[in-house]
Amino acid sequence: MLDYITSYLGMNTTPGQAGNVFWAVVYILVVFGGVSVAVIAMNWLERKALAHFQIRLGPMRVGPHGLLQPIADAVKLLTKEDIIPHEADRFVFWIAPLIILCASFTVYIVIPFGPTHAITDLNIGILFMLGVSSLSVLGVVMAGWASNSHYPLIGSLRSSAQMISYEIAMGMAVVTAILMTSLNKSGTGTLSMIGIVQAQQQQQIWFLFKFFPLGFISFAIFAIAMVAETNRAPFDLPEAESELTAGFHTEYSGLRWSLFMLGEYTAMIAVSSIAVTLWLGGWLRPFPNTLTGETWDLVFSLIPGFTFLGLAVIAFIGVKRMPKHPYFKIQTAGLAGFGAVLGLIGILLFIPPVRDRIQDIFWFVAKVAVFMYLYIWYRATFPRYRFDQLMKVGWKVLLPIAIGVLIVTAILGVVL
Amino acid sequence: MVPITTLHYLVTAAALFVLGVIGVLTRRNVVIVLMSIELILNAVNLNLVAFSRLWGLHGQVFAIFVITDAAAEAAVGLGILIAFFRNKETINVDEVDLLKW
Amino acid sequence: MEPVATPFFFYFLSGLTLLSGVLVITRKNPVHSALALILGLLAQAGLYLMLYAPFVAGVQIILYAGGIMVLFLFVIMLVNIERSQKEEQFNKQWLVGILSAGALGGLFVLVYTKGSGLFPAVMSLPVENNNTQQVGELLYGQYMFAFEIASLLLLVAIIGAVVMAKKRI
Numbered sequence: 001m002l003d004y005i006t007s008y009l010g011m012n013t014t015p016g017q018a019g020n021v022f023w024a025v026v027y028i029l030v031v032f033g034g035v036s037v038a039v040i041a042m043n044w045l046e047r048k049a050l051a052h053f054q055i056r057l058g059p060m061r062v063g064p065h066g067l068l069q070p071i072a073d074a075v076k077l078l079t080k081e082d083i084i085p086h087e088a089d090r091f092v093f094w095i096a097p098l099i100i101l102c103a104s105f106t107v108y109i110v111i112p113f114g115p116t117h118a119i120t121d122l123n124i125g126i127l128f129m130l131g132v133s134s135l136s137v138l139g140v141v142m143a144g145w146a147s148n149s150h151y152p153l154i155g156s157l158r159s160s161a162q163m164i165s166y167e168i169a170m171g172m173a174v175v176t177a178i179l180m181t182s183l184n185k186s187g188t189g190t191l192s193m194i195g196i197v198q199a200q201q202q203q204q205i206w207f208l209f210k211f212f213p214l215g216f217i218s219f220a221i222f223a224i225a226m227v228a229e230t231n232r233a234p235f236d237l238p239e240a241e242s243e244l245t246a247g248f249h250t251e252y253s254g255l256r257w258s259l260f261m262l263g264e265y266t267a268m269i270a271v272s273s274i275a276v277t278l279w280l281g282g283w284l285r286p287f288p289n290t291l292t293g294e295t296w297d298l299v300f301s302l303i304p305g306f307t308f309l310g311l312a313v314i315a316f317i318g319v320k321r322m323p324k325h326p327y328f329k330i331q332t333a334g335l336a337g338f339g340a341v342l343g344l345i346g347i348l349l350f351i352p353p354v355r356d357r358i359q360d361i362f363w364f365v366a367k368v369a370v371f372m373y374l375y376i377w378y379r380a381t382f383p384r385y386r387f388d389q390l391m392k393v394g395w396k397v398l399l400p401i402a403i404g405v406l407i408v409t410a411i412l413g414v415v416l
Numbered sequence: 417m418v419p420i421t422t423l424h425y426l427v428t429a430a431a432l433f434v435l436g437v438i439g440v441l442t443r444r445n446v447v448i449v450l451m452s453i454e455l456i457l458n459a460v461n462l463n464l465v466a467f468s469r470l471w472g473l474h475g476q477v478f479a480i481f482v483i484t485d486a487a488a489e490a491a492v493g494l495g496i497l498i499a500f501f502r503n504k505e506t507i508n509v510d511e512v513d514l515l516k517w
Numbered sequence: 518m519e520p521v522a523t524p525f526f527f528y529f530l531s532g533l534t535l536l537s538g539v540l541v542i543t544r545k546n547p548v549h550s551a552l553a554l555i556l557g558l559l560a561q562a563g564l565y566l567m568l569y570a571p572f573v574a575g576v577q578i579i580l581y582a583g584g585i586m587v588l589f590l591f592v593i594m595l596v597n598i599e600r601s602q603k604e605e606q607f608n609k610q611w612l613v614g615i616l617s618a619g620a621l622g623g624l625f626v627l628v629y630t631k632g633s634g635l636f637p638a639v640m641s642l643p644v645e646n647n648n649t650q651q652v653g654e655l656l657y658g659q660y661m662f663a664f665e666i667a668s669l670l671l672l673v674a675i676i677g678a679v680v681m682a683k684k685r686i
Contacts, residue, residue: 092552
């Protein structure tokens with residue numbers, strides 16, 4: 001039993017490939033916990049960032065600068081009454097958020113946080129991710145259908161039509177990136193996520209910059225399509241409050257609605273990590289071959305520690321600027337404690353053994369975090385697309401450009 | 417336990433095929449008849465892929481073509497259903513009898 | 518990598534497939550039948566993975582469970598009328614249907630018991646991890662003509678479905 005557990009530690013593969021069930025379960029729990037923490041942080045960041053974009057402050061009361069607001073939201077949602085509409089189909093009503101949630105979470109099995117830091121490495125990794133994320137359309141359709149009321153029905157029809165339209169443009173952009181993995185000596189590409197990042201490492205160029213501007217255009221198509229796929233602004237007509245009274249999740253209250261939100265944020269993180277893996281080089285650090293050598297490696301390996309120390313400094317600046325009223329003592333102490341925790345993590349990331357191991361995960365998570373911030377930025381900045389404009393963009397603009405980029409990439413790949 | 421042989425997969429495919437045939441022959445709702453046809457096609461696919469494990473990848477290529485054709489046929493069948501439903505407001509196979517004397 | 522717990526997974530997945538088949542043909546509500554069919558399709562993708570056909574499994578999940586079943590659910594939502602759920606669900610010829618399906622089942626049993634020596638029972642194909650590449654080479658090499666015909670077929674199906682389902686002017 002103990003050798004089963006420790007025998008994996010000497011190996012250099014993912015737990016799925018080593019067949020080690022214990023470590024696979026450990027990795028699954030770690031990823032699940034990490035994603036849940038990321039969703040909570042995303043919830044807070046969205047409210048604060050949107051507020052600051054709109055020159056207001058956002059939640060400030062619940063914890064220092066609203067840091068405990070997501071917990072208060074969770075408690076509120078858990079204690080709400082669970083309303084099921086009259087004559088709704090109970091089984092389908094119950095299962096729709098579960099389908100969206102399971103489809104969004106199953107995608108995390110193949111996401112590569114490092115060359116061996118994935119739960120497993122299927123050799124059809126990207127195909128699996130596209131397929132399973134297209135199962136969430138079923139959940140949306142069933143949610144609108146089971147609510148037995150016309151706003152959710154129209155909202156779910158619109159939402160699912162939007163999702164399946166943009167899936168096609170997404171698929172074409174993904175095929176373009178996969179085509180670029182085959183431009184190596186042996187001429188065969190790969191569909192496995194770890195293989196795609198290793199192909200970028202071999203060809204010494206992020207696929208974003210390959211055959212410029214083709215890689216960039218396909219990345220842009222994927223970035224637009226992934227925003228539409230997750231029903232986020234500016235493509236959020238099916239769930240905007242002023243248009244359709246919250247669309248397909250109108251009739252869901254309390255815990256069920258929070259499952260929808262969890263599924264939506266999880267899907268956002270999942271498609272962002274597809275974009276990061278395919279175009280942005282996954283876990284590779286920036287400038288892997290123009291800035292090579294021991295010193296540059298050392299400089300880049302110190303960045304995680306400095307990031308957390310920078311966050312701790314911002315927290316302490318916030319502590320300095322807290323009002324000096326006795327009412328704010330607990331909040332000030334809480335913010336100082338939070339800053340201290342961030343500083344401790346930063347110092348921990350300077351220790352050489354930790355520093356070497358954390359590199360890949362840090363760069364991957366940093367790139368995905370940039371995408372998350374972009375999502376919030378889009379929501380604050382762009383007006384909403386009308387539904388016919390949305391479908392026109394999906395079919396008549398993105399799809400022809402994606403097919404054109406694919407053909408030109410294929411020709412260039414053969415010729416060059 | 418007896419190791420899993422090809423025959424196990426073939427028996428599963430045959431049972432699925434028989435279930436699909438029962439669905440096509442006995443149900444009244446046209447949509448469920450179409451879904452039973454999908455069951456039949458899936459049984460055939462399972463058979464093809466089970467044999468392709470023994471004798472090369474041609475079975476898998478054929479299975480991909482079968483899936484493509486199933487998609488095309490489902491689209492056309494459902495289009496016919498919608499066109500018929502617009503005329504007669506029913507989805508019973510028993511009532512599709514406009515050509516009877 | 519050694520396969521793990523093959524009999525358990527086979528019986529679980531094939532049991533799930535057959536259970537979903539039974540549910541598809543016996544549920545009154547077509548939405549429940551569609552959900553059962555989705556479950557069966559996903560279990561079948563698992564069976565394809567056990568048969569070392571990962572590309573077909575991926576195609577099954579994307580096209581069948583994520584495409585065709587969405588189409589079915591859309592159409593069920595469009596044509597679902599309340600009275601159809603309160604009527605009977607089996608048509609007038611149900612006895613003849615079951616008898617002929619039983620005859621078909623008997624034929625299958627006969628064929629499989631008599632002919633089970635014709636193909637090797639133990640599957641011993643070497644397992645490699647370039648299944649997708651090999652399927653791609655076959656598809657675009659030997660079966661190129663069938664591939665083009667299939668794309669033409671899909672085009673015809675799209676045009677046909679659009680023409681039949683659009684509103685009259």
